[in-house]
Amino acid sequence: MAFKKLKKTVAVLSIAALTMGVFAGCGQSVEEQTSDNGANDDKIVIGFSMDTLKEERWQKDRDVLMARAKELGVEILIQAANGDDNKQIAQAENLISQGVDVLMVAPHNAEVAASIVEAAHEEGIPVLSYDRLIKNSDVDVYVSFDNEKVGRLQAEYITKLVPKGNYVYIGGAPTDNNAHLFKKGAMDILKPFIDKGDINLVYDQMSKDWQPSEAQKHMENALTANKNKVDAVICANDGTGGGAISALAEQQLAGKVPVTGQDAELAACQRIVEGLQSMTVYKPIPKLAETALDTAIKLAKKEEVETNNKVNNGKIDVPSVLLEPVVVDKENMMDTIVKDNYHPFEEIYKNIPEDQRPKQ
Known part of the structure; x- marks a missing residue:
């Protein structure tokens, strides 16, 4: 010693x-x-x-x-x-x-x-x-979440909202093994829909270093290539989700096209309660x-x-x-993120009028 x-x-x-x-x-x-x-x-x-x-x-x-x-x-x-x-x-x-x-x-x-x-x-x-x-x-040992399940949860959630239509997948860093696991989990759920012809995967790209700016460019490209006819977006995390939502906002589509995320970042939780992002996966x-x-x-x-x-x-x-990861959306925000004191109630709902906020 x-x-x-x-x-x-x-x-x-x-x-x-x-x-x-x-x-x-x-x-x-x-x-x-x-x-x-x-x-x-x-x-x-x-x-x-x-x-x-x-x-x-x-x-x-x-x-x-x-x-x-x-x-x-x-x-x-x-x-x-x-x-x-x-x-x-x-x-x-x-x-x-x-x-x-x-x-x-x-x-x-x-x-x-x-x-x-x-x-x-x-x-x-x-x-x-x-x-x-x-x-x-x-x-020697690996400690993480069930990352394939993260992708499955994202895809299961969004396919219930949009069982048919044009889908965009925006992944994470190609150097990050987790990004590939998230995608594998999501594709396990999407494949039967794609095989039946119900879902058309019109765009599928990874994002260097998880950069939101990369995700925004991907979303812009997807919208341009498909003349804004995009029905759902699976983003591998909240950062890429935020980038995609910025691109959707430029076309007045933010809040109209469901978008997934992951990590339960404060900005994502705010977007969820505001109706701009559909869900996040809370780890x-x-x-x-x-x-x-x-x-x-x-x-x-x-x-x-x-x-x-x-x-x-x-x-x-x-x-x-x-x-085990957990799905969080507007409906269970109080019972998960707020209950666990992961983010303060006041910060999550700061852009929501007081008379429209849930009771603590």
Whole structure:
């Protein structure tokens, strides 16, 4: 343990240098984000290499993990690469060099991140794949939601609203394995409708780095190609959903064409109660973050990890903990997002006249 303590002490400056600016605008300093650098050498230290902190959803992951780590008396060092594969590899190597007990990784690129697993294992450090599966690697455990089910829930919801017509599918980042799982789940539901000729999939594109601007361009292209004759839009998450709705608004179609989402972002919840977005898939981030951290601690202690599934990553069947996603729309917003204090009631309904808001 003495060697780990030495490496942690030496690396404080390097982690600050690597992360400087990553957390700008998040209301916390680098020291607060990297948590308890003066910890004793017996404290469990968990490194977390994140793809991004540019999205509300991932900021929530970070905040819950920091709070949970403090509650459990463990140290967590967090770095985010914001979509840069080389930077994520360098940051992960930095965390490994500090002698973390476990490395959690939410990869930007599911394939590229395999090198991170290999580097960690060379130092005897187990790796937990967080929310996004690391492909073609010997990653130790995967903690996420049932991502194929997310896609199925989106498609089931929208096909009940629109069982026939022209459909657009706007997916997520092609580098993110989850994006492919969401699409697979959705297509499992859509295929029988397509085969019968009830649904015509007129546009199908992924969106680089989950960028809403990419999704907006896709929606604009779909509308142009089909002379605005689009009946339903399945968007893989709320960010891409927001981009699609912006394009629909330009053609006075926002609120008239059903649009799906995922992540239960505040802006999406606002759009749902305003009638601009049909639904989102709620994946309770506190449950994911707490489950992942608890699992990481067991890995650090070399205790048995309880899993409920296995997911093949192209190389092995990865022991997995898959949590259940939940459909949220205008009807159950109060019983899910508001009840769980995921977003404040006042913020969700701020654009709704008070006499039209549901009672708390």
